[in-house]
Amino acid sequence: xxxxxxxxxxxxxxxxxxxxxxxxxxxxxxxxxxxxxxxxxxxxxxxxxxxxxxxxxxxxxxxxxxxxxxxxxxxxxxxxxxxxxxxxxxxxxxxxxxxxxxxxxxxxxxxxxxxxxxxxxxxxxxxxxxxxxxxxxxxxxxxxxxxxxxxxxxxxxxxxxxxxxxxxxxxxxxxxxxxxxxxxxxxxxxxxxxxxxxxxxxxxxxxxxxxxxxxxxxxxxxxxxxxxxxxxxxxxxxxxxxxxxxxxxxxxxxxxxxxxxxxxxxxxxxxxxxxxxxxxxxxxxxxxxxxxxxxxxxxxxxxxxxxxxxxxxxxxxxxxxx
Amino acid sequence: xxxxxxxxxxxxxxxxxxxxxxxxxxxxxxxxxxxxxxxxxxxxxxxxxxxxxxxxxxxxxxxxxxxxxxxxxxxxxxxxxxxxxxxxxxxxxxxxxxxxxxxxxxxxxxxxxxxxxxxxxxxxxxxxxxxxxxxxxxxxxxxxxxxxxxxxxxxxxxxxxxxxxxxxxxxxxxxxxxxxxxxxxxxxxxxxxxxxxxxxxxxxxxxxxxxxxxxxxxxxxxxxxxxxxxxxxxxxxxxxxxxxxxxxxxxxxxxxxxxxxxxxxxxxxxxxxxxxxxxx
Amino acid sequence: xxxxxxxxxxxxxxxxxxxxxxxxxxxxxxxxxxxxxxxxxxxxxxxxxxxxxxxxxxxxxxxxxxxxxxxxxxxxxxxxxxxxxxxxxxxxxxxxxxxxxxxxxxxxxxxxxxxxxxxxxxxxxxxxxxxxxxxxxxxxxxxxxxxxxxxxxxxxxxxxxxxxxxxxxxxxxxxxxxxxxxxxxxxxxxxxxxxxxxxxxxxxxxxxxxxxxxxxxxxxxxxxxxxxxxxxxxxxxxxxxxxxxxxxxxxxxxxxxxxxxxxxxxxxxxxxxxxxxxxxxxxxxxxxxxxxxxxxxxxxxxxxxxxxxxxxxxxx
Ligand SMILES: Nc1ncnc2c1ncn2[C@@H]1O[C@H](COP(=O)(O)OP(=O)(O)OP(=O)(O)O)[C@@H](O)[C@H]1O
Ligand SMILES: [Mg+2]
Numbered sequence: 052x053x054x055x056x057x058x059x060x061x062x063x064x065x066x067x068x069x070x071x072x073x074x075x076x077x078x079x080x081x082x083x084x085x086x087x088x089x090x091x092x093x094x095x096x097x098x099x100x101x102x103x104x105x106x107x108x109x110x111x112x113x114x115x116x117x118x119x120x121x122x123x124x125x126x127x128x129x130x131x132x133x134x135x136x137x138x139x140x141x142x143x144x145x146x147x148x149x150x151x152x153x154x155x156x157x158x159x160x161x162x163x164x165x166x167x168x169x170x171x172x173x174x175x176x177x178x179x180x181x182x183x184x185x186x187x188x189x190x191x192x193x194x195x196x197x198x199x200x201x202x203x204x205x206x207x208x209x210x211x212x213x214x215x216x217x218x219x220x221x222x223x224x225x226x227x228x229x230x231x232x233x234x235x236x237x238x239x240x241x242x243x244x245x246x247x248x249x250x251x252x253x254x255x256x257x258x259x260x261x262x263x264x265x266x267x268x269x270x271x272x273x274x275x276x277x278x279x280x281x282x283x284x285x286x287x288x289x290x291x292x293x294x295x296x297x298x299x300x301x302x303x304x305x306x307x308x309x310x311x312x313x314x315x316x317x318x319x320x321x322x323x324x325x326x327x328x329x330x331x332x333x334x335x336x337x338x339x340x341x342x343x344x345x346x347x348x349x350x351x352x353x354x355x356x357x358x359x360x361x362x363x364x365x366x367x368x369x370x371x372x373x
Numbered sequence: 374x375x376x377x378x379x380x381x382x383x384x385x386x387x388x389x390x391x392x393x394x395x396x397x398x399x400x401x402x403x404x405x406x407x408x409x410x411x412x413x414x415x416x417x418x419x420x421x422x423x424x425x426x427x428x429x430x431x432x433x434x435x436x437x438x439x440x441x442x443x444x445x446x447x448x449x450x451x452x453x454x455x456x457x458x459x460x461x462x463x464x465x466x467x468x469x470x471x472x473x474x475x476x477x478x479x480x481x482x483x484x485x486x487x488x489x490x491x492x493x494x495x496x497x498x499x500x501x502x503x504x505x506x507x508x509x510x511x512x513x514x515x516x517x518x519x520x521x522x523x524x525x526x527x528x529x530x531x532x533x534x535x536x537x538x539x540x541x542x543x544x545x546x547x548x549x550x551x552x553x554x555x556x557x558x559x560x561x562x563x564x565x566x567x568x569x570x571x572x573x574x575x576x577x578x579x580x581x582x583x584x585x586x587x588x589x590x591x592x593x594x595x596x597x598x599x600x601x602x603x604x605x606x607x608x609x610x611x612x613x614x615x616x617x618x619x620x621x622x623x624x625x626x627x628x629x630x631x632x633x634x635x636x637x638x639x640x641x642x643x644x645x646x647x648x649x650x651x652x653x
Numbered sequence: 654x655x656x657x658x659x660x661x662x663x664x665x666x667x668x669x670x671x672x673x674x675x676x677x678x679x680x681x682x683x684x685x686x687x688x689x690x691x692x693x694x695x696x697x698x699x700x701x702x703x704x705x706x707x708x709x710x711x712x713x714x715x716x717x718x719x720x721x722x723x724x725x726x727x728x729x730x731x732x733x734x735x736x737x738x739x740x741x742x743x744x745x746x747x748x749x750x751x752x753x754x755x756x757x758x759x760x761x762x763x764x765x766x767x768x769x770x771x772x773x774x775x776x777x778x779x780x781x782x783x784x785x786x787x788x789x790x791x792x793x794x795x796x797x798x799x800x801x802x803x804x805x806x807x808x809x810x811x812x813x814x815x816x817x818x819x820x821x822x823x824x825x826x827x828x829x830x831x832x833x834x835x836x837x838x839x840x841x842x843x844x845x846x847x848x849x850x851x852x853x854x855x856x857x858x859x860x861x862x863x864x865x866x867x868x869x870x871x872x873x874x875x876x877x878x879x880x881x882x883x884x885x886x887x888x889x890x891x892x893x894x895x896x897x898x899x900x901x902x903x904x905x906x907x908x909x910x911x912x913x914x915x916x917x918x919x920x921x922x923x924x925x926x927x928x929x930x931x932x933x934x935x936x937x938x939x940x941x942x943x944x945x946x947x948x949x950x951x952x953x954x955x956x957x958x959x960x961x962x963x964x965x966x967x968x969x
Contacts, residue, residue: 107870130875138873145864145871153865154963155886164882165872200962216872490671492950494943497905501923502939506679582796586909589798590924605799609913612802613810620806623799631794 059116088271096280142217148210152201159197184215207238279336286362296364388639394632411439458580462522470530488524514593533565574637751918761842770853792847801840801913818915856888897953
């Protein structure tokens with residue numbers, strides 16, 4: 052059975068001006084031991100999608116559609132059930148390693164907490180396991196580091212601790228929301244390398260949200276491109292990177308494909324800005340910035356166009372770059 | 374910040390309520406300068422300790438004085454204390470804070486330590502000491518409260534000014550050859566003024582409270598000058614016979630302080646909408 | 654940690670010495686000779702001189718300052734001019750009232766404020782939250798001595814449940830003495846509690862919005878478990894700051910409240926000493942109170958370090 056199947060996910064956030072639909076009708080699937088990369092500009096709804104899966108949307112937010120984990124709809128699940136799954140079968144790593152650890156608790160205890168909660172270990176056993184985990188994520192002298200406080204660690208080390216914390220109960224699904232954006236370039240590479248090794252070892256599925264197309268290209272099996280809260284294109288990494296069916300995807304990659312090869316390649320600048328969710332134009336949300344825009348694009352949202360059996364884009368004029 | 378037609382007054386209920394109360398307070402004080410329902414010095418023993426009536430809306434005290442008139446005259450006293458005490462703290466404190474921020478080094482250290490030191494003496498305690506030395510009286514009480522305000526403003530001004538000093542446009546002003554004093558006057562002060570106004574409002578309310586406490590203890594305003602704290606002191610003796618005498622002056626203090634505090638909160642929201650959203 | 658304590662302790666001592674020096678100098682320049690105050694203006698010059706010698710007033714000021722300062726360690730704080738008893742005895746007597754009063758007020762205000770703040774934070778943007786916020790505004794605006802008068806009006810004069818003032822003394826049994834302290838403690842505590850509840854609310858709300866709380870929830874902790882294990886400890890840092898600041902307000906408040914309820918505590922003593930110009934007593938009490946405030950700030954600093962490991966490893 053598919054590990055994670057998201058169908059028609061629509062997320063509304065409460066704002067003073069009424070509910071704001073920040074994710075619209077997103078559907079995708081993730082198989083066991085596979086990696087799905089989500090890319091898109093800032094504000095395209097990547098984090099909200101991730102938070103909806105783990106059930107930690109901001110207060111007052113509502114999610115419609117279905118989020119199926121092994122056939123169980125998480126959007127319907129009770130808070131109690133979600134607490135039993137979180138940190139246990141689904142885990143998440145956040146963007147800010149500096150603030151994501153509690154400054155007043157020792158890192159060992161923070162890693163051990165999930166083990167005590169889900170595995171029923173006593174504190175000593177949980178700490179011993181925490182030491183093994185810290186060692187596995189590449190923290191030197193892990194046993195001694197258990198007693199360190201977060202402020203005594205570097206940014207890279209803290210993100211390693213976050214990874215150990217997330218992996219503690221050997222989850223089936225790991226969500227990593229821009230795990231390296233806040234780190235130095237060299238550290239970024241190390242962390243990505245670590246993640247890649249870990250998903251093999253632990254047999255996890257990984258949902259990787261990133262701005263870094265090079266990283267996603269290296270590690271993801273499939274890639275999903277989001278724009279203004281909707282999925283613009285989705286397909287196998289190699290095919291999507293080669294074809295770039297959606298003009299937005301082409302924009303993300305920029306005009307020169309060979310520059311992609313460069314390490315640390317960030318999203319290219321596309322002229323214009325993402326329309327806000329409350330002022331979305333009718334038709335295709337991208338038409339205002341799209342070089343291929345035709346009259347129909349302003350009127351009716353485009354349907355899915357299949358490029359291959361498992362590669363589709365939401366565009367009237369999908370096609371290869373250039 | 375534009376106060377054009379699009380300005381949504383309804384989004385600032387605290388500001389409106391606070392401004393309204395403050396306005397009433399100031400109006401009453403101003404009117405009392407020229408007119409009160411009855412002269413506040415008029416003692417009529419025949420009508421002592423009367424309850425509220427059509428002639429005396431809030432009743433009369435143990436000397437037959439009209440309570441409403443006394444409260445009106447008392448507001449004058451509270452406002453005057455607030456202005457002078459905050460004025461002392463604001464002028465000296467801001468001057469020290471600006472100096473510390475502009476010069477740094479030893480002066481800065483001295484100003485900060487002086488602040489630490491003053492905080493060791495609670496306002497009422499230092500007021501008690503000052504009145505112990507110089508004798509009770511409104512002036513001494515005001516000075517005591519004012520002195521306590523100096524480090525409050527000095528710290529605030531210093532902290533805010535340091536931030537302004539680190540900005541780019543200061544560098545430009547320096548490059549243009551302006552003196553430290555001119556930069557402080559032309560660039561730093563205007564940028565911290567909003568913050569200072571908000572704090573001044575809050576300190577104003579605190580000064581009214583402190584003066585009321587001192588007057589209640591007999592260390593502040595002396596008779597025959599009416600003051601809310603003094604009225605409460607006198608009312609205590611007659612509390613079983615005339616309980617309302619102990620209610621109205623306290624109510625006046627609480628409403629005045631509440632109103633001024635709301636005004637301060639409202640001004641802060643207006644000046645710093647970010648903060649407002651964060652707190653909401 | 655030890656280094657941290659020592660550094661704070663050194664600052665504490667410097668502040669105390671500076672404070673006592675200021676008080677000493679201020680009292681020194683005051684007109685009025687304590688010996689004359691004690692014996693009256695018609696006293697014989699010889700008797701005056703003898704008393705001066707007995708009081709140590711004939712020695713130079715720096716020497717007297719040091720002797721006086723040493724008195725805080727040895728417990729010999731000099732003789733009260735009006736009561737003719739050692740000031741240390743006077744203070745000890747009065748402390749038996751002010752101490753329990755202040756303690757009761759702190760315990761009461763904390764016991765009210767923290768649960769209230771927690772309640773408001775949990776009911777964020779709902780009615781209960783707005784209620785606590787309004788309660789906080791009232792706490793800032795209502796003077797504690799007036800609140801004390803209102804309590805007397807309701808609970809003593811109207812209902813007759815509790816005494817309106819005075820103190821029967823501890824020797825008459827704990828019960829009546831405690832009854833006499835109930836209204837003063839409430840008058841002192843409730844306005845403070847209202848302010849503290851507001852602070853607690855925003856501290857908890859701020860901590861709840863932190864990223865590490867999201868991490869805790871992602872681990873599978875329930876909202877409540879995350880609150881207890883991750884939010885409260887962090888929220889305590891600003892709360893303890895305000896509690897330390899409030900302590901000095903509480904001391905000042907105690908001076909006033911003791912006068913409202915005719916409690917023969919330190920506050921009433923210092924007040925009486927002022928009107929009788931018993932300057933030795935004023936001097937001693939002011940330094941003692943200032944010392945207490947400084948000491949409490951020291952304790953707050955230590956508490957910070959206990960609560961926040963980031964401060965512990967701070968080195969200079
Ligand atoms: N708490 C919130 N209340 C209201 N709107 C929000 C809130 N959080 C996020 N949004 C809005 O929701 C939209 C989607 O946000 P999201 O965080 O999912 O974007 P993202 O793709 O993760 O962007 P980034 O790359 O910057 O992390 C954005 O337009 C954002 O402004
Ligand atoms: Mg994001």
